Amino acid sequence: MSKIVVIGGGAAGMMAAGTAGARHEVILLEKNEKLGKKMFITGKGRCNFTNACEIEELIENVVTNKSFLYSAFYTFSNTSTIQLFNELGLREKVERGNRVFPQSDKSSDVIKAMSKYLEKNNVEVRLNTTVKDLLTEDGKIKGVLLENGQTIECDGVILATGGVTYSQTGSTGDGYIFAKKLGHGIIEPKGALIPLVSEDSFVKELQGLSLKNVSISLFKGNKKVKEVFGEMLFTHFGLSGPAVLSLSSIIKEEGSYTVRINLKPALDETTLDSRILRDFEKYANKSFKNALDDLLPKKMIPVIIELSGIDEYKKVNQITKEERNKIRGILQNLTVSIKGKRPINEGIITSGGIKVKEVNPATMESKVVEGLYIVGEVLDVDAVTGGFNLQIAFSTGYLAGISC
Numbered sequence: 529m530s531k532i533v534v535i536g537g538g539a540a541g542m543m544a545a546g547t548a549g550a551r552h553e554v555i556l557l558e559k560n561e562k563l564g565k566k567m568f569i570t571g572k573g574r575c576n577f578t579n580a581c582e583i584e585e586l587i588e589n590v591v592t593n594k595s596f597l598y599s600a601f602y603t604f605s606n607t608s609t610i611q612l613f614n615e616l617g618l619r620e621k622v623e624r625g626n627r628v629f630p631q632s633d634k635s636s637d638v639i640k641a642m643s644k645y646l647e648k649n650n651v652e653v654r655l656n657t658t659v660k661d662l663l664t665e666d667g668k669i670k671g672v673l674l675e676n677g678q679t680i681e682c683d684g685v686i687l688a689t690g691g692v693t694y695s696q697t698g699s700t701g702d703g704y705i706f707a708k709k710l711g712h713g714i715i716e717p718k719g720a721l722i723p724l725v726s727e728d729s730f731v732k733e734l735q736g737l738s739l740k741n742v743s744i745s746l747f748k749g750n751k752k753v754k755e756v757f758g759e760m761l762f763t764h765f766g767l768s769g770p771a772v773l774s775l776s777s778i779i780k781e782e783g784s785y786t787v788r789i790n791l792k793p794a795l796d797e798t799t800l801d802s803r804i805l806r807d808f809e810k811y812a813n814k815s816f817k818n819a820l821d822d823l824l825p826k827k828m829i830p831v832i833i834e835l836s837g838i839d840e841y842k843k844v845n846q847i848t849k850e851e852r853n854k855i856r857g858i859l860q861n862l863t864v865s866i867k868g869k870r871p872i873n874e875g876i877i878t879s880g881g882i883k884v885k886e887v888n889p890a891t892m893e894s895k896v897v898e899g900l901y902i903v904g905e906v907l908d909v910d911a912v913t914g915g916f917n918l919q920i921a922f923s924t925g926y927l928a929g930i931s932c
């Protein structure tokens with residue numbers, strides 16, 4: 529039996545500690561006053577803790593360094609996650625897009641299950657304990673130095689300090705500093721799954737409006753880069769919501785990006801035209817601005833009218849076919865120019881981090897420092913929304929837990 533110190537009581541650290549605890553003496557160090565502060569706010573407080581898709585799809589939904597995660601996903605898959613939680617007394621439910629949530633809709637229940645796992649495997653949890661540095665000798669882990677000056681000697685360290693976004697939850701990038709000092713390369717951390725900024729005036733007018741079942745395409749110049757379907761939100765600074773966050777992962781460098789929103793993706797040009805015509809016949813004697821209630825959310829009507837350039841008081845029975853085509857075009861291609869991304873701290877996850885080529889994918893052990901294991905978001909891996917990021921934390925955490 530060896531002595532293992534796990535740094536960070538988030539999803540990856542708790543999974544690693546509980547798993548390692550089955551064979552070793554394990555101490556879990558967390559700088560916050562409680563475990564899983566970030567986990568608590570995941571999935572809008574409901575915690576979308578994995579995705580019930582095929583393993584190949586898990587891999588496909590990883591944006592950065594897919595192949596590094598093969599071993600981790602195949603050793604501890606989404607099915608393993610659900611099974612472990614079931615054993616710990618947590619029941620799951622599967623929602624749209626195979627997203628898996630606790631039946632109770634409470635992220636706190638997922639944290640409780642993880643705490644049970646730690647207890648079951650006799651992990652010693654030390655809260656309010658910040659690690660200041662890692663101690664090594666001859667390229668081998670020897671222990672950790674705490675902020676209060678104490679040291680803990682150990683045979684292995686699992687580094688699970690998370691990324692650098694939503695830093696109020698404790699993820700302040702400490703792991704990058706520790707790893708860099710020991711010779712690891714770091715890919716510059718950036719905010720990913722992050723809201724987008726637009727200065728188009730109509731976007732501000734629409735703030736607070738949430739759209740469901742729209743299709744959103746990201747264009748770089750005139751080239752379509754990606755299209756997603758789902759939910760989005762207009763805010764005071766630009767665009768947010770799940771579909772927009774997914775698109776943001778594709779934007780790697782600044783450039784002239786635009787987002788084109790198809791407000792009626794289920795209707796082709798002819799069907800949408802007939803639909804507009806039907807409404808115009810229904811409201812034949814009304815003015816343009818009073819004929820759009822069936823077609824659009826209230827807040828959107830003045831914006832669409834302005835973009836169409838058609839007089840809002842024009843009687844709809846006088847609107848020409850050409851004008852109708854223009855309206856249809858706007859509904860299918862509402863174009864928003866993107867100025868950039870919101871500040872890094874607003875990223876749901878961090879892209880970048882400790883270089884994965886310096887970590888053994890079959891064990892999560894560092895190739896630079898013997899006895900150091902690196903797991904979760906502190907690594908240069910990230911995925912789209914849908915439960916994939918927590919699954920990365922669980923799979924890598926588990927793999928380190930059985931390998932140390």
Ligand SMILES: Cc1cc2nc3c(=O)[nH]c(=O)nc-3n(C[C@H](O)[C@H](O)[C@H](O)COP(=O)(O)OP(=O)(O)OC[C@H]3O[C@@H](n4cnc5c(N)ncnc54)[C@H](O)[C@@H]3O)c2cc1C
Pocket residue numbers: 535536537538539540541557558559560563564565566567569570571572575576577578657658659660688689690691693694697698699700701702703875876877903904905906914915916917918919921
């Ligand atoms: C708003 C929001 C919603 C999200 N929703 C989802 C979702 O529904 N599904 C999904 O899959 N993913 C979601 N994510 C992403 C997911 O939460 C993260 O990918 C995941 O929590 C990463 O786990 P981790 O254990 O690697 O890091 P973290 O959860 O960040 O844990 C790291 C821990 O290390 C501790 N720590 C850091 N430095 C030190 C130190 N020096 N000493 C001691 N302790 C330290 C921190 O306090 C923290 O508790 C969401 C993220 C956010 C911000």
